[in-house]
Amino acid sequence: MKSNNPEWVGFSDFEEENGLFPADMIYSIHAYRKNELIFRQGDVCEALYVLIKGSVKTEMITENGNLLGIEIINAPRPLAPAFLFSDNNRFPVDVTTLEAVEVLRIPKEEVIRLMTSQADFMKQFLTHNANRTQFLTNRLQLLSIKTIKGKIAHFLLEQSNEQGQKFSINRNQTELAEFFGVARPSLARSLSEMVQEGIISINKKEYTILNNKGLRELLL
Amino acid sequence: MKSNNPEWVGFSDFEEENGLFPADMIYSIHAYRKNELIFRQGDVCEALYVLIKGSVKTEMITENGNLLGIEIINAPRPLAPAFLFSDNNRFPVDVTTLEAVEVLRIPKEEVIRLMTSQADFMKQFLTHNANRTQFLTNRLQLLSIKTIKGKIAHFLLEQSNEQGQKFSINRNQTELAEFFGVARPSLARSLSEMVQEGIISINKKEYTILNNKGLRELLL
DNA sequence: CACAAAGTGTAACAGATGTTACACATAGCA
DNA sequence: TGCTATGTGTAACATCTGTTACACTTTGTG
Numbered sequence: 001m002k003s004n005n006p007e008w009v010g011f012s013d014f015e016e017e018n019g020l021f022p023a024d025m026i027y028s029i030h031a032y033r034k035n036e037l038i039f040r041q042g043d044v045c046e047a048l049y050v051l052i053k054g055s056v057k058t059e060m061i062t063e064n065g066n067l068l069g070i071e072i073i074n075a076p077r078p079l080a081p082a083f084l085f086s087d088n089n090r091f092p093v094d095v096t097t098l099e100a101v102e103v104l105r106i107p108k109e110e111v112i113r114l115m116t117s118q119a120d121f122m123k124q125f126l127t128h129n130a131n132r133t134q135f136l137t138n139r140l141q142l143l144s145i146k147t148i149k150g151k152i153a154h155f156l157l158e159q160s161n162e163q164g165q166k167f168s169i170n171r172n173q174t175e176l177a178e179f180f181g182v183a184r185p186s187l188a189r190s191l192s193e194m195v196q197e198g199i200i201s202i203n204k205k206e207y208t209i210l211n212n213k214g215l216r217e218l219l220l
Numbered sequence: 221m222k223s224n225n226p227e228w229v230g231f232s233d234f235e236e237e238n239g240l241f242p243a244d245m246i247y248s249i250h251a252y253r254k255n256e257l258i259f260r261q262g263d264v265c266e267a268l269y270v271l272i273k274g275s276v277k278t279e280m281i282t283e284n285g286n287l288l289g290i291e292i293i294n295a296p297r298p299l300a301p302a303f304l305f306s307d308n309n310r311f312p313v314d315v316t317t318l319e320a321v322e323v324l325r326i327p328k329e330e331v332i333r334l335m336t337s338q339a340d341f342m343k344q345f346l347t348h349n350a351n352r353t354q355f356l357t358n359r360l361q362l363l364s365i366k367t368i369k370g371k372i373a374h375f376l377l378e379q380s381n382e383q384g385q386k387f388s389i390n391r392n393q394t395e396l397a398e399f400f401g402v403a404r405p406s407l408a409r410s411l412s413e414m415v416q417e418g419i420i421s422i423n424k425k426e427y428t429i430l431n432n433k434g435l436r437e438l439l440l
Numbered sequence: 441c442a443c444a445a446a447g448t449g450t451a452a453c454a455g456a457t458g459t460t461a462c463a464c465a466t467a468g469c470a
Numbered sequence: 471t472g473c474t475a476t477g478t479g480t481a482a483c484a485t486c487t488g489t490t491a492c493a494c495t496t497t498g499t500g
Binding site for chain 2: 082115126127136
């Protein structure tokens with residue numbers, strides 16, 4: 001119930017122990033069922049939406065109809081807050097509920113009022129948006145790597161920075177392939193080659209880096 | 221360095237035609253020559269940098285050493301302002317001068333002070349960052365299209381929305397290829413095929429869309 | 441004008457990835 | 471236990487893109 005993300009309080013906590021939002025804040029709360037498409041790519045976004053309960057999936061649809069999975073968002077977290085202030089303020093992605101969710105809605109004018117009156121709110125808003133931008137930049141970097149092994153290496157090295165040489169990945173191959181934007185059998189082929197070459201080993205969802213140097217060379 | 225330091229007076233047009241920044245702002249100005257690498261991908265960014273004179277090129281270097289051209293920035297514009305507030309506040313790109321440039325530097329604490337005291341400053345900062353995020357999202361979308369013809373189609377359709385069926389593009393083929401993240405001869409091949417198929421026609425840097433429907437089908 | 445530099449068209453070939461198809465493994469569940 | 475759905479391994483083949491190389495065109499400049 002208590003979130004490990006101090007940036008945003010959850011709904012259950014919202015009314016009683018909300019330290020972030022002032023008591024007089026103007027807002028509304030909206031509930032959705034599982035598997036509802038709650039925002040579409042292109043929808044105008046004229047308020048700040050915060051996911052306060054449940055989880056959603058954001059999907060970017062390329063114009064060719066292919067899905068390029070972006071990420072799963074768990075409460076509590078704001079939804080695409082950066083776009084509230086852009087000149088063309090539209091949602092960049094589709095947002096679909098994965099379970100029953102609740103969304104907090106704060107009108108734009110109210111957000112502006114909060115920003116100017118509450119320094120903490122402003123800083124958190126800025127930091128969050130900055131982190132989002134960095135996420136996108138990282139995603140861009142991953143996509144700009146052209147070989148599948150290069151993408152895998154980039155991804156695994158990133159994981160090993162945060163964890164050790166051995167770690168588990170909570171995505172199956174199909175999801176990983178979607179994440180990388182490649183075909184599933186192609187990913188499987190590259191993975192098995194890397195195993196054969198002794199660079200990594202895989203056991204279910206447990207990945208071990210055996211040859212760190214070899215992995216880096218795949219980025220060349 | 222304080223703004224009342226006579227050393228900086230007359231350094232650029234900045235001081236006389238500055239309508240956005242308050243008179244008591246703390247800042248410094250730095251000058252660079254042509255073709256200097258002024259920020260590196262990964263550099264810590266602990267201040268807001270604003271390009272106030274000249275132009276620079278931002279390049280994202282993938283870990284495999286390939287360049288993925290991002291954009292050319294002309295003064296006046298802030299440089300990667302989103303990252304000032306991110307948890308891992310490092311530059312996401314290399315920044316290289318294209319000519320002699322001047323850069324305004326405002327320390328982070330000072331930025332925070334301005335944001336809280338000047339609503340206009342804050343709104344501009346937010347809007348700018350939001351637009352940047354949208355730019356990145358669009359870039360991500362372009363890269364996620366896998367075929368070269370698809371990328372071309374996406375790009376041309378985007379142009380034709382803003383302009384007509386006939387428009388000019390201020391990039392040569394080499395730059396376009398870099399923008400798309402593909403090899404130059406491959407781009408040339410795809411372009412010439414699209415011309416042969418009667419979908420577009422090209423004259424120097426003038427592109428004309430002959431078959432709008434055919435172009436859209438390339439996105440399938 | 442003449443020359444160099446930059447940009448473009450194009451071909452042959454190599455290599456990587458996508459597509460399709462199917463067998464097998466695993467996990468969850470009646 | 472057995473069944474079904476989901477996930478995985480892998481092969482043959484088609485396609486696309488990258489690489490390299492070179493000729494040609496255009497542009498800019500002395």
